[in-house]
Structures are given as C-alpha cells and as structure tokens.
Amino acid sequence: MDDTILRFFNGKYMFIDYAKIMVQAGNGGNGCLSFRREKYIPKGGPDGGDGGKGGDIICEADSQLQTLLDFRYKKHFKAKNGQHGQGANKFGKQGDDVVIRIPVGTVVTNVETGEIIGDLTEKGQQIIIAKGGRGGKGNARFATPTNQAPRKFEEGRPGEAFTMQLELKLLADVGLVGLPNAGKSTLLSRISAAHPKIADYPFTTLIPNLGIVRYRDQHSFVVADIPGLIEGAHTGKGLGIQFLRHIERTRVLVFLVDVQAHDMWEEISTLRNELKEYNPFLLKKPWFVIVTKIDLLADGMTDQAVVLDQQNIKWCPISSVTGEGITDAIQTMWELLQTQDKNEFDTID
Numbered sequence: 144m145d146d147t148i149l150r151f152f153n154g155k156y157m158f159i160d161y162a163k164i165m166v167q168a169g170n171g172g173n174g175c176l177s178f179r180r181e182k183y184i185p186k187g188g189p190d191g192g193d194g195g196k197g198g199d200i201i202c203e204a205d206s207q208l209q210t211l212l213d214f215r216y217k218k219h220f221k222a223k224n225g226q227h228g229q230g231a232n233k234f235g236k237q238g239d240d241v242v243i244r245i246p247v248g249t250v251v252t253n254v255e256t257g258e259i260i261g262d263l264t265e266k267g268q269q270i271i272i273a274k275g276g277r278g279g280k281g282n283a284r285f286a287t288p289t290n291q292a293p294r295k296f297e298e299g300r301p302g303e304a305f306t307m308q309l310e311l312k313l314l315a316d317v318g319l320v321g322l323p324n325a326g327k328s329t330l331l332s333r334i335s336a337a338h339p340k341i342a343d344y345p346f347t348t349l350i351p352n353l354g355i356v357r358y359r360d361q362h363s364f365v366v367a368d369i370p371g372l373i374e375g376a377h378t379g380k381g382l383g384i385q386f387l388r389h390i391e392r393t394r395v396l397v398f399l400v401d402v403q404a405h406d407m408w409e410e411i412s413t414l415r416n417e418l419k420e421y422n423p424f425l426l427k428k429p430w431f432v433i434v435t436k437i438d439l440l441a442d443g444m445t446d447q448a449v450v451l452d453q454q455n456i457k458w459c460p461i462s463s464v465t466g467e468g469i470t471d472a473i474q475t476m477w478e479l480l481q482t483q484d485k486n487e488f489d490t491i492d
C-alpha cells in the first residue's frame with residue numbers, strides 16, 4: 144500500500160498505517176447589536192445576545208475499527224459554526240461537535256507543529272483535537288451605568304483548523320501459510336491493495352507482505368503473506384522458519400494448497416507439522432484451508448476434497464484469477480477473527 148510502511152519493530156515486521164486528515168472546528172457565532180423596541184417604551188436598552196460556540200472536532204477510540212482505511216475516502220471534517228446572537232437577548236445555538244471514530248492505538252499528531260495531540264489507547268477514550276471558536280458577546284453585555292446604550296459587540300472567534308496525522312501500528316490479524324507457489328501473494332493482491340511480487344517459481348516472496356482487507360464496507364483487517372514453507376523448514380530448509388515469527392501474533396491462520404496438489408491432506412499435515420516444530424502454540428489458533436487455482440481444474444474439485452471433509456476441515460475453494468470463492472474466503476477469515484479476542488495473542492515477547 145502506498146502510504147503504509149513496513150517497519151522492523153520489536154524484532155517483527157510491523158505495519159504502520161497512516162492517514163492525513165484536515166479538521167476544521169466550527170467558528171463562534173457573532174454577538175448581536177440590538178436594542179429593545181417595544182410600544183410605549185421610547186428608549187429600550189441593549190438586548191443583543193451572545194453568539195454560540197462553534198462545534199469541536201473530537202476523536203474517539205472505537206474497538207470495532209482495525210485500520211485507518213476509511214480515511215482514504217473521507218479526509219475533511221468540519222464542525223458546525225455557532226449561530227449568531229439575536230435581539231431580545233437570544234443566544235445563538237452552539238454548533239454541533241463532530242466525532243471522528245478511530246481505531247484503538249491510534250496516535251494523533253498535529254502535522255503543522257509536530258505536537259502529539261493524543262494517543263488513544265483505550266476503548267471509548269475521547270480527545271478534543273480542534274476546539275470550536277468562542278461565541279462573541281452581544282451588546283447587552285457591554286451596558287454599564289455610564290453607557291446604557293452600548294453599540295459594542297464582539298465577533299465570534301474562528302474555530303481551530305489543522306492538518307492531523309493519524310498513525311496506527313498494525314499487527315497482522317490473519318496469516319497465509321503455504322508451500323512455495325501455492326498462490327499466497329496472488330490472493331493477497333486480489334483481496335487488498337498490496338502489490339506483492341508474484342511469479343511461477345518457488346520462493347518468490349522473500350519478506351512478508353501485509354495488506355488491509357475490507358469486509359462489508361464497515362470492517363477491515365490485516366492479512367500477512369509470508370514466504371513459502373517446505374518440509375524440513377524447521378531444520379532450516381528453504382527460507383526456513385525465520386518468518387514464522389511474523390505469524391505468531393496473528394489471530395487466525397489460513398493454509399493455502401494448490402488444487403493440483405498430489406495430496407492436499409498430506410500437504411496440510413506437512414505445513415502444520417512445520418508450524419508445530421517451530422512453536423506448538425501456533426496450532427491452537429483457529430484455522431481453515433483455502434484450495435487455490437480452481438480455475439485450473441476443469442472437472443471441479445477432486446476426490447481429495449472428500450478427504451478434507453472427512454477430516455472435518457473447513458475449506459474454501461478459490462481462484463484468484465476468476466475471483467470465484469474469494470468473497471466466501473474473506474467472510475470465513477472475518478468469522479474466525481470474531482471468535483478471537485483481539486489481544487489474546489498480542490503479547491510482546
């Protein structure tokens with residue numbers, strides 16, 4: 144993704160999701176210049192009311208959000224202005240605040256000054272990032288014993304306006320595991336904006352790729368594509384298991400097998416065995432199987448699929464070329480994520 148940078152953090156690749164937003168708090172309403180005008184009262188006193196305060200821009204941490212993806216589409220936020228004061232001592236109405244929902248763990252920085260405005264670490268936490276302008280005083284406020292008909296009133300103050308940077312450190316939610324050439328990177332490129340290298344030779348992927356996957360408009364999660372594993376990886380074969388640490392903190396694992404595999408079940412067993420040798424805890428994560436490249440199989444699924452069913456394994460057939468089955472695969476990822484508490488595997492080691 145263009146504005147997301149993969150960084151080495153704490154011994155792990157970590158994704159940093161950035162967004163820039165422009166915020167404009169509401170301006171204060173002007174105070175009013177007015178004098179009471181009533182029948183039979185020749186000289187009414189001042190009765191200009193105060194202007195209302197402009198709305199604030201508030202950020203709130205929402206545990207339902209996992210990424211800053213939404214801010215690619217909406218970047219401008221403006222709160223309402225306060226209304227002007229009116230005669231008869233009527234105060235202007237306050238402008239409504241705007242609440243921007245951001246994922247828990249987002250750091251908000253003022254781009255112009257570099258100042259960190261807030262670090263939203265708890266669900267429901269709120270901070271005002273731009274204050275609405277104060278309303279101006281109406282002329283009624285300026286009456287004194289010596290000046291009973293003041294013509295003075297104040298204008299409302301402008302609301303604060305800034306460019307803010309939102310920054311969120313992401314760990315992958317879902318890890319893609321498979322033999323070299325299984326189609327992991329192709330799947331990632333199909334379901335996210337990531338552009339990993341894809342080629343028909345083994346070990347094309349040398350470092351993990353991460354992508355943000357959108358699910359049903361309002362949700363998103365992060366998927367990691369790691370270099371292919373081969374039998375004996377735990378003893379250092381192939382690219383070895385050095386990359387498995389990147390999936391240690393994911394919440395869900397997906398095993399990808401090519402539909403043309405000689406024996407899918409054996410392949411899955413091999414992959415799971417390599418994971419177990421690295422860290423048996425990895426096998427405790429919820430998982431399912433994606434059977435890839437089904438466009439290459441004219442007769443549909445082979446008998447091997449029956450074996451997966453017999454083993455009670457959840458599996459989804461897909462083709463990253465035709466798009467078949469992709470929606471179901473994303474849905475299954477999302478459903479398994481829902482069975483997991485976000486921080487269950489999120490222990491810093």
Ligand SMILES: Nc1nc2c(ncn2[C@@H]2O[C@H](COP(=O)(O)OP(=O)(O)OP(=O)(O)O)[C@@H](O)[C@H]2O)c(=O)[nH]1
Nearest residue numbers: 323324325326327328329342343346347348371463
């Ligand atoms: N026909 C077809 N080809 C696919 C599909 N998915 C991937 N491929 C091809 O399979 C080859 C390997 O794909 P990659 O996505 O690079 O595989 P990988 O699992 O990331 O491989 P490594 O990075 O080496 O572990 C490429 O030539 C892809 O074009 C698919 O759904 N249908």
Ligand SMILES: [Mg+2]
Nearest residue numbers: 327328347348
């Ligand atoms: Mg790859």
